[in-house]
Amino acid sequence: xxxxxxLGYGTVGSGVVEVIExxxxxxxxxxxxxxxxxxxxxxxxxxxxxxxDKVIHDYEQIINDQEISVVVEVMGGxxxxxxxxxxxxxxxxxxxxxxxxxxxKHGAELLKIAKEKxxxxxxxxxxxxxxxxxxxLNCCITADDIDEISxxxxxxTNYILSKMFFEGSSYADVLKEAQQLGYAEADPTADxxxxxxxxxxxxxTSLISGHFADFEKIYTEGITKITxxxxxxxxxxxxxxxxxxTSKKQNGKYYVYVCPVIxxxxxPLFNVNxxxxxxxxxxxxxxxxxxxxxxxxxxxxxxxxxxxIVDAVKSADNNxxxxxxxxxxxxxxxxxxxxxxxxxxxxGAQAAQIFVNFEMIDAGVPGExxxxxxxxxxxxxxxxxxxxxxxxxxxxxx
Amino acid sequence: xxxxxxLGYGTVGSGVVEVIExxxxxxxxxxxxxxxxxxxxxxxxxxxxxxxDKVIHDYEQIINDQEISVVVEVMGGxxxxxxxxxxxxxxxxxxxxxxxxxxxKHGAELLKIAKEKxxxxxxxxxxxxxxxxxxxLNCCITADDIDEISxxxxxxTNYILSKMFFEGSSYADVLKEAQQLGYAEADPTADxxxxxxxxxxxxxTSLISGHFADFEKIYTEGITKITxxxxxxxxxxxxxxxxxxTSKKQNGKYYVYVCPVIxxxxxPLFNVNxxxxxxxxxxxxxxxxxxxxxxxxxxxxxxxxxxxIVDAVKSADNNxxxxxxxxxxxxxxxxxxxxxxxxxxxxGAQAAQIFVNFEMIDAGVPGExxxxxxxxxxxxxxxxxxxxxxxxxxxxxx
Numbered sequence: 001x002x003x004x005x006x007l008g009y010g011t012v013g014s015g016v017v018e019v020i021e022x023x024x025x026x027x028x029x030x031x032x033x034x035x036x037x038x039x040x041x042x043x044x045x046x047x048x049x050x051x052x053d054k055v056i057h058d059y060e061q062i063i064n065d066q067e068i069s070v071v072v073e074v075m076g077g078x079x080x081x082x083x084x085x086x087x088x089x090x091x092x093x094x095x096x097x098x099x100x101x102x103x104x105k106h107g108a109e110l111l112k113i114a115k116e117k118x119x120x121x122x123x124x125x126x127x128x129x130x131x132x133x134x135x136x137l138n139c140c141i142t143a144d145d146i147d148e149i150s151x152x153x154x155x156x157t158n159y160i161l162s163k164m165f166f167e168g169s170s171y172a173d174v175l176k177e178a179q180q181l182g183y184a185e186a187d188p189t190a191d192x193x194x195x196x197x198x199x200x201x202x203x204x205t206s207l208i209s210g211h212f213a214d215f216e217k218i219y220t221e222g223i224t225k226i227t228x229x230x231x232x233x234x235x236x237x238x239x240x241x242x243x244x245x246t247s248k249k250q251n252g253k254y255y256v257y258v259c260p261v262i263x264x265x266x267x268p269l270f271n272v273n274x275x276x277x278x279x280x281x282x283x284x285x286x287x288x289x290x291x292x293x294x295x296x297x298x299x300x301x302x303x304x305x306x307x308x309i310v311d312a313v314k315s316a317d318n319n320x321x322x323x324x325x326x327x328x329x330x331x332x333x334x335x336x337x338x339x340x341x342x343x344x345x346x347x348g349a350q351a352a353q354i355f356v357n358f359e360m361i362d363a364g365v366p367g368e369x370x371x372x373x374x375x376x377x378x379x380x381x382x383x384x385x386x387x388x389x390x391x392x393x394x395x396x397x398x
Numbered sequence: 399x400x401x402x403x404x405l406g407y408g409t410v411g412s413g414v415v416e417v418i419e420x421x422x423x424x425x426x427x428x429x430x431x432x433x434x435x436x437x438x439x440x441x442x443x444x445x446x447x448x449x450x451d452k453v454i455h456d457y458e459q460i461i462n463d464q465e466i467s468v469v470v471e472v473m474g475g476x477x478x479x480x481x482x483x484x485x486x487x488x489x490x491x492x493x494x495x496x497x498x499x500x501x502x503k504h505g506a507e508l509l510k511i512a513k514e515k516x517x518x519x520x521x522x523x524x525x526x527x528x529x530x531x532x533x534x535l536n537c538c539i540t541a542d543d544i545d546e547i548s549x550x551x552x553x554x555t556n557y558i559l560s561k562m563f564f565e566g567s568s569y570a571d572v573l574k575e576a577q578q579l580g581y582a583e584a585d586p587t588a589d590x591x592x593x594x595x596x597x598x599x600x601x602x603t604s605l606i607s608g609h610f611a612d613f614e615k616i617y618t619e620g621i622t623k624i625t626x627x628x629x630x631x632x633x634x635x636x637x638x639x640x641x642x643x644t645s646k647k648q649n650g651k652y653y654v655y656v657c658p659v660i661x662x663x664x665x666p667l668f669n670v671n672x673x674x675x676x677x678x679x680x681x682x683x684x685x686x687x688x689x690x691x692x693x694x695x696x697x698x699x700x701x702x703x704x705x706x707i708v709d710a711v712k713s714a715d716n717n718x719x720x721x722x723x724x725x726x727x728x729x730x731x732x733x734x735x736x737x738x739x740x741x742x743x744x745x746g747a748q749a750a751q752i753f754v755n756f757e758m759i760d761a762g763v764p765g766e767x768x769x770x771x772x773x774x775x776x777x778x779x780x781x782x783x784x785x786x787x788x789x790x791x792x793x794x795x796x
Contacts, residue, residue: 019541019683030540124538130684132538139537140522140530142428143417143704268690271669285417285701286528289691292666293684303683306541 002035002313003067007084008075009042009055012098012125015302016072017051020309027306031313038068041075063087070312072305073097074125082106089113089121096308098125098301104199108212111322118318122308127200128153130300131293133279135311137207138321144283146208150246153200155275155295156184156191157223157243161260162273165240170228183275193222194243194258201245204279205256207321208247211328213256219333221259230393232363233341233370239264241395242272253331262341263398334379339397343370345390354384368392400433400711401465405482406473407440407453410496410523413700414470415449418707425704429711436466439473461485468710470703471495472523480504487511487519494706496523496699502597506610509720516716520706525598526551526675528698529691533709535605535679536719542681544606548644551598553673553693554582554589555621555641559658560671563638568626581673591620592641592656599643602677603654605719606645609726611654617731619657628791630761631739631768637662639793640670651729660739661796732777737795741768743788752782766790 006013017037020027028034039062040054049055062068071088073095075081081102088095090113097103103110103123114121124134128151137146152158156178163174175192178184190196198220205213223243234241244261247254263270268290272278277295282288294300311319341361344351348369352358357374373381385394404411415435418425426432437460438452447453460466469486471493473479479500486493488511495501501508501521512519522532526549535544550556554576561572573590576582588594596618603611621641632639642659645652661668666688670676675693680686692698709717739759742749746767750756755772771779783792 023541023543023683026543027541130681131687132534135538136530136534139709140533140705141701142708143421143425143701145421145424283528283701285421285697285704287692287695287698289529289689291687291689293687297685299683300685303539303541303681306683307538310540311537 002031002033002069003038003065004035004070004072004309005039005041005062005068006037006072006074007041007081008073009040009044009046010074010076011298012074012301012305013040013042013072015298016074016305019299019302019306027310030310033313035309035313038065059084063091068093070309071095072309073099074305075099076101078102078105085110085121086113089117089119092117092119094119094122094312096122096305096312098123098305100126100196100199100203104202104215107203107206108323108325112325115318115320120312120315120319121322122311123203124308125301125304127203128277128279128291128293129295129297130303131277131279131291131295132304132307133204133291134207136291137204137281138319141281141283141286141289144286146281146283147249148247148282149201149204149208149279150244150269151201151204151279152242152269152272152277153197153245153279153295154191154243155277156188157197158273158277159183159275160192161223161226161241161243164226164228165231165234168228168231171224171226192224194220197243197245197258201247201256201258205247205254205328206323209254209328210323211326212323213254213328213330217330219257219259223260225393226260226395227393229365230343230395232365233343233361234262236361236363237262240270242269244269250331253329255331255333255336257333259396261396261398267398334377334382336378337375338378339375340373340381341370341395341397342373342385343368343392343394344388345392351388354387372397400429400431400467401436401463402433402468402470402707403437403439403460403466404435404470404472405439405479406471407438407442407444408472408474409696410472410699410703411438411440411470413696414472414703417697417700417704425708428708431711433707433711436463457482461489466491468707469493470707471497472703473497474499476500476503483508483519484511487515487517490515490517492517492520492710494520494703494710496521496703498524498594498597498601502600502613505601505604506721506723510723513716513718518710518713518717519720520709521601522706523699523702525601526677526689526691527693527695528701529675529677529689529693530702530705531602531677531689532605534689535602536717539679539681539684539687542684544679544681545647546645546680547599547602547606547677548642548667549599549602549677550640550667550670550675551595551643551677551693552589552641553675554586555595556670556675557581557673558590559621559624559639559641562624562626563629563632566626566629569622569624590622592618595641595643596656599645599654599656603645603652603726604721607652607726608721609724610721611652611726611728615728617655617657621658623791624658624793625791627763628741628793630763631741631759632660634759634761635660638668640667642667648729651727653729653731653734655731657794659794659796665796732775732780734776735773736776737773738771738779739768739793739795740771740783741766741790741792742786743790749786752785770795
């Protein structure tokens with residue numbers, strides 16, 4: 001009997017219990033044993049819940065129970081989760097988590113402890129919800145130099161952008177609707193400002209580089225400035241817009257950023273709409289690959305957590321994957337080259353003098369004009385853009 | 399030093415050598431050792447090739463060399479490849495292959511020998527070229543009951559259908575063009591009649607069911623009857639058409655078939671065009687997921703083979719994945735339910751009496767009409783279709 005403890009009986013925690021219960025037979029067959037949820041740690045009581053008798057309030061009971069071999073940390077937050085995870089690993093228990101904030105912040109240290117104790121710290125659910133991406137990067141795409149990972153890693157913002165694009169609605173209206181549907185939180189900051197996607201791309205960058213990619217050093221721009229008018233131009237171009245979290249290796253250094261990007265029809269992420277997530281990976285031998293699925297949601301996320309539990313049970317020893325605490329050198333985004341879409345008030349005569357080579361886009365929006373610049377560095381563009389009078393918006397092009 | 403032998407120095411074989419050479423450093427780091435290609439078995443000589451001195455013509459040299467721990471079988475065909483693979487496994491050497499024909503036909507037996515000898519028989523490259531799909535099914539999506547796998551598993555036919563769809567060209571013209579570009583072989587039968595995709599879905603079905611899915615029992619229909627006129631109707635519907643290889647679990651049995659299917663815009667495979675492949679997976683907890691990438695080509699395929707070599711080196715023991723020789727019960731396709739798109743000569747008055755509930759599609763093709771039937775079983779549809787005079791074509795709807 002494999003005894004596990006679940007920390008946090010919220011959405012993901014109750015999902016984990018449900019997945020284990022629903023697919024008991026096939027999961028037990030895979031591990032050649034039997035998984036049993038022995039404890040559920042939560043501050044609350046759950047009277048009437050079929051697992052109410054497993055709910056406890058004292059972590060000491062879990063940490064001191066020699067029978068517990070896997071701890072599932074799905075409580076979220078950083079402080080208590082960090083403390084509990086560290087102690088579980090120190091006690092020789094593997095930990096499976098969906099907690100991207102904790103992995104992004106303390107991953108290197110926790111992975112090191114796991115290694116020392118010859119157990120595993122697993123976090124498939126921390127990026128892309130149910131989409132297998134951590135394990136494919138660790139164990140599947142092993143013959144390639146991965147030089148780019150680009151993902152739609154946040155379902156809330158993808159839902160909002162999709163709705164704005166297809167229905168022409170304003171940001172504020174769609175956000176309100178998303179909140180009513182439960183796709184956006186009452187305080188949507190972490191999603192709409194790109195902080196959530198930033199932590200996820202930090203984790204993926206740490207994984208492919210082997211070093212700690214500090215999320216605080218990642219250029220992050222959300223979707224709050226995208227308007228219904230922008231969408232008119234993007235439609236006119238036959239393109240779409242996505243909040244991309246990107247990590248690109250160039251000359252051994254990484255450009256990492258989160259920002260809205262206009263994508264052409266041919267891009268593998270073009271058709272990823274609504275709350276779906278997808279991760280695009282480029283390997284020097286493999287070429288383009290993409291992983292697509294439900295980036296959030298109770299059961300898809302829990303499915304990834306339970307796959308980690310299966311992994312923890314099957315791989316008795318530390319798997320050796322992860323990153324060290326050495327801080328990864330992240331290139332200044334100012335050196336990254338691309339084209340930009342620009343909207344300015346008036347007829348664009350002044351902008352024409354500044355940019356010289358550009359392509360006008362006529363979306364029929366009165367009193368302004370829009371155009372696509374030639375390729376230049378972010379720094380060059382900012383310098384030029386700063387000298388434009390009446391700049392309305394600028395969006396990066398893929 | 400990990401000594402390996404490559405059987406067959408064709409496209410994939412030379413790709414394997416190139417991947418190992420190009421990414422030597424990172425691959426060796428991953429296996430914590432050094433991979434060396436000691437022998438290349440081929441009937442031909444390769445004067446001037448940098449690896450010419452490794453080319454040998456006698457398999458006995460490989461089988462008798464205790465140093466060789468991994469054999470890479472990329473020679474294709476079934477007879478000699480089967481013999482060589484079997485002997486390598488019996489001799490305690492792991493085997494990595496891209497040979498779908500062999501895996502589909504003798505997989506169960508070879509996997510059994512690998513298990514007995516505590517080595518591995520690995521075949522990531524046999525399905526979907528560079529796309530990681532075998533390993534994700536084995537090690538990533540482990541908490542789910544996978545009830546559907548549907549894939550665009552053949553690049554040649556996807557290229558032909560994409561061209562016909564986007565450019566309105568005829569099947570014969572696009573096939574000729576594909577042959578000139580090297581996307582289709584001089585004898586394209588295996589691709590265009592669906593036999594290649596059939597072997598791949600047989601492998602995936604064996605994997606998810608645990609039993610031998612006999613490719614000879616899989617309903618297989620190619621793309622040779624799809625015409626430029628069909629495309630006019632499909633465009634009019636706002637849909638697309640793909641050669642799908644599908645495996646669907648229903649009441650513990652599997653419907654497995656390969657045939658052209660009309661897909662709606664919302665389908666994850668809708669936007670997979672040209673030579674790209676993709677595999678759609680549905681899990682009872684995970685929901686929809688999709689894996690996309692280069693389904694063929696020298697380097698992507700070799701990348702998957704080399705990932706198998708890495709796996710074989712890292713996992714000393716047999717991984718326990720695979721299927722047994724018990725023949726999987728495959729349901730008669732006659733019981734599968736769906737709608738059909740039908741084209742008939744004339745105004746469709748007779749068809750209207752036969753089908754009762756249907757939706758007309760006006761694509762402006764003179765002298766005929768097209769419509770979509772209501773949902774019915776394949777058997778019901780065939781019975782009705784047989785009684786139509788002037789049936790031009792019928793295509794399944796997703």
